[in-house]
Amino acid sequence: xxxxxxxxxxxxxxxxxxxxxxxxxxxxxxxxxxxxxxxxxxxxxxxxxxxxxxxxxxxxxxxxxxxxxxxxxxxxxxxxxxxxxxxxxxxxxxxxxxxxxxxxxxxxxxxxxxxxx
Amino acid sequence: xxxxxxxxxxxxxxxxxxxxxxxxxxxxxxxxxxxxxxxxxxxxxxxxxxxxxxxxxxxxxxxxxxxxxxxxxxxxxxxxxxxxxxxxxxxxxxxxxxxxxxxxxxxxxxxxxxxxxxxxxxxxxxxxxxxxxxxxxxxxxxxxxx
Numbered sequence: 052x053x054x055x056x057x058x059x060x061x062x063x064x065x066x067x068x069x070x071x072x073x074x075x076x077x078x079x080x081x082x083x084x085x086x087x088x089x090x091x092x093x094x095x096x097x098x099x100x101x102x103x104x105x106x107x108x109x110x111x112x113x114x115x116x117x118x119x120x121x122x123x124x125x126x127x128x129x130x131x132x133x134x135x136x137x138x139x140x141x142x143x144x145x146x147x148x149x150x151x152x153x154x155x156x157x158x159x160x161x162x163x164x165x166x167x168x
Numbered sequence: 169x170x171x172x173x174x175x176x177x178x179x180x181x182x183x184x185x186x187x188x189x190x191x192x193x194x195x196x197x198x199x200x201x202x203x204x205x206x207x208x209x210x211x212x213x214x215x216x217x218x219x220x221x222x223x224x225x226x227x228x229x230x231x232x233x234x235x236x237x238x239x240x241x242x243x244x245x246x247x248x249x250x251x252x253x254x255x256x257x258x259x260x261x262x263x264x265x266x267x268x269x270x271x272x273x274x275x276x277x278x279x280x281x282x283x284x285x286x287x288x289x290x291x292x293x294x295x296x297x298x299x300x301x302x303x304x305x306x307x308x309x310x311x312x313x314x
Contacts, residue, residue, distance in 0.1 A: 052185065074188075075217040076181035082272070106188070106206075108213040113274035137206045144283055145276050 052105070056081055058088060063095040063127075064164060066157060070103035073111035082114055089118075095127035098160040102133035112145050119151065128152060128167060130160040172237035179220045179230040179249070187216045187234055194236045195243060199309045207284040207304070208243070214277040215247035215300045222267060223251025223298055241306040245285075250297040257290050 054077035057068040065088065071077075088094070097118060101107075119129050130152040134142065142148040154160040173194050177183045188209040195208055216232055224230045235246040254260045260267070261282070266275035281288045285302040292298040 072185060074181075074184050074213055075221065076184050079181075106209060106213075108210050108217065109274045109276040109280055110213075110217060112276055113272045116274055117272040137203075137210075141210075141276075141280070144280065145274060 053077065054081065054104075056084070058084075060088075060092050060094070061161070063093065064098060064161065065089065065092070065094040065096070066098045066100065068100040068103070070105070072106035073104060073114070074106070074108050075110035078110045078114045082117070085118060089121070095122070095125060096164050097122060097127070097129045098157060098164070099129065099131050100133055100157055100160075101131065101135070101138050104135065104138055107138050107141060109141075109145075112141060112147065116145075116147065119147075128164060130154055130163055132156055132160045170237070170239045172235070174233065174235045176231045176233045178228055179224045179226075179232050180228040181217075181220055181226075183232070184213055184216050184220070187232075188212050190234070191236060191245065195238070195306070198238060198241065198306060200306050204304070204306055208245070211281045211284050211302055212245060212247070214281050215245075215302070218277055218300070219247055219249035219251065219298065221271070221273075222254070223249035225252070238306075241308070243304050243306055245302045245304075246299055248297065248299045253294040253296055254290065254292040254298055255294065257292055261290065 052072045054071040054073045059066040122129055132154045152163055154163055191212045192205055192209050219232045220226060233248040237244045259265055261278040263279040264275040266273040281302060285304045287303040289301045
């Protein structure tokens with residue numbers, strides 16, 4: 052199953068709602084789209100809503116880690132929200148769960164970002 | 169009860185999802201838990217992706233072989249490629265290690281396989297290919313009758 056990404060820009064925040072299956076096959080085109088979007092819209096933060104992401108493997112982790120490193124360089128933050136238990140487990144195993152901000156909803160994630168700015 | 173399934177498919181990334189679906193369908197008939205089903209899909213995805221990216225450098229004209237077998241609820245999965253092989257298997261299996269930092273890989277593939285399966289063995293020789301063999305005991309089926 053393909054991975055769909057719905058992107059919404061709110062000021063300097065890029066809100067990404069991912070659904071479907073995020074694997075190596077899907078990661079390539081998404082990486083390019085995100086890179087274009089982030090540069091053209093002067094994005095500083097990302098909120099990842101993974102509520103509808105049914106599958107992810109280490110290729111997906113690589114994609115997210117790559118965007119996280121980019122945000123770190125420009126002083127931005129990444130907030131993870133609503134990941135399913137299976138997806139959450141991968142984040143925990145990789146140690147990324149400890150370095151990302153985690154919130155239960157998009158609204159909470161947005162207010163968390165406003166608070167740290 | 170014993171059962172097995174073997175399939176060969178082209179080394180193209182489209183087939184990562186197909187391999188996951190085949191493996192999930194194969195074990196679905198043995199009433200796995202949802203967690204087991206998701207573990208199996210993940211490890212198949214990791215091993216097939218490794219074969220395509222690392223074994224074959226993303227050249228799509230090769231073949232990946234997947235062998236699934238089950239005996240007494242012990243599931244064995246073998247993913248084989250005839251690609252370039254792994255130089256240092258121990259190093260490749262370290263968490264966060266990747267031979268392709270240029271590709272933004274997380275380096276978590278083998279760590280995930282070891283975490284989700286009871287046993288992972290890697291047999292590799294240079295220029296001849298790699299076989300990843302993974303074993304997992306599925307939990308007993310709970311009796312569901314009144």
